[in-house]
Every structure is written in structure tokens, then in C-alpha cells.
Amino acid sequence: xxxxxxxxxxxxxLLGNTARACAFQCHARLGISSRVARWRLSRxxxxxxxxxxxxxxxxxxxxxxxxxxxxxxAVFAGLTALLAKMGVANVPSNLAMFIRTMVVVLFxxxxxxxxxxxxxxxxxxxxxxxxLVLSGIATGLSWIFYFAALKYGPVSRVAPIDKLSFVLAMxxxxxxxxxxxxxxxxxxxxxxxxxxxxxxx
Numbered sequence: 001x002x003x004x005x006x007x008x009x010x011x012x013x014l015l016g017n018t019a020r021a022c023a024f025q026c027h028a029r030l031g032i033s034s035r036v037a038r039w040r041l042s043r044x045x046x047x048x049x050x051x052x053x054x055x056x057x058x059x060x061x062x063x064x065x066x067x068x069x070x071x072x073x074a075v076f077a078g079l080t081a082l083l084a085k086m087g088v089a090n091v092p093s094n095l096a097m098f099i100r101t102m103v104v105v106l107f108x109x110x111x112x113x114x115x116x117x118x119x120x121x122x123x124x125x126x127x128x129x130x131x132l133v134l135s136g137i138a139t140g141l142s143w144i145f146y147f148a149a150l151k152y153g154p155v156s157r158v159a160p161i162d163k164l165s166f167v168l169a170m171x172x173x174x175x176x177x178x179x180x181x182x183x184x185x186x187x188x189x190x191x192x193x194x195x196x197x198x199x200x201x
Contacts, residue, residue: 078159084147085155093147101143160199167192 088096112118124132142165149158167189173179 081150081155081159081162085150088147088151093151094144096151097143097147100147101140157199160196163192164196 084096084100087100146158146162149161170181170185170189174181
């Protein structure tokens, strides 16, 4: 649809600017060729945007679904680790987390206002508020320790350990929410744990 392509083109321009900024930092801090870094970032982020928007990605089309959102989450989480490591240099980790949180608040608030989702405030139940507040507290604590780890440790080892959250979330989903887990998913979780242990050697 035309509106989808307009959104994709707009996202590509935005991600292109982000890629150029990241490439400059990679070149300055890590010695990576800015052209190579920009190409890798632009290609990866462009594919992620096409996946989310339902645009063609290679052969065929992929509709918008939770897999697309999860892939985008992984892409930007990877960028977050890199950019946070660069930004936390010579800066107290708690201050770095505060700045990042302010950006997230403004960004998420702008999206909620633009989409009209703020109108649902009055429909939130007490249960919604309790668990959303608890989730926010858990997120804050996670970020505090994450930035502290990035402050003193290499991102190549901090990030894999952080991804153990997948295994923990899956376990909580099974024991608290009663979700079922396929054997292949359990095998994947065990491989993640094994991979993290290998990065610590």
C-alpha cells in the first residue's frame, strides 16, 4: 500500500542518519571503516524496517507479526549495547541511565500522543497499574546494573550475559503463567546458556 511505502521511506531516511552517526563513532572509537560500518548498519536496519512494514524482503512478502517486532527489538537492542558502551565512557553509569531514560520517556510519550493511545489512560484497571509500575521498577533496576556492567566490562561479554533474561523470562512464563514450551524452544534456551558460558571463558 502507498502509505506503507511512505512510512518505509521515512524510516529509511531516519535510520540512514542513525547509521551515519553510528558509523562515525565506530570509526572514531573502534577503528572500523566508516563506510563499512554504515553499510552494515544501513543494510541490517533497512531489512528490519521492511520486515516490520510488510515490504518485500528478498523473495516474497512478510506480513506484520510478532516475529517482525521481535527481530526489530533484537536489532535495536544490539545497537543499544554499542551506543551505551560509547556513551558511558568517563560518565557515571547512573547519570548515563538517567539520560537514556529521559530520551525513552520523551520518545515513547511522543509515540503514544501521536497514535492517540493516551486516551486509554482512563481504561487502565488497578491490576494494569500495579503490574506496569512493577515492570517499570524492574526495568529501572535492570538498566542500573546493565550500565554499571557496561561501565567496567566489555560489551562483547556484557551483552550475552544480559540475554540470559530470555531464559529467565521463559522459565517465569512456564512456572508463573503456565505457558507451554516446545522441546525445540527448551533446547534453544539451553544453547543460549551454553553460549553465554563460552563467552565467559
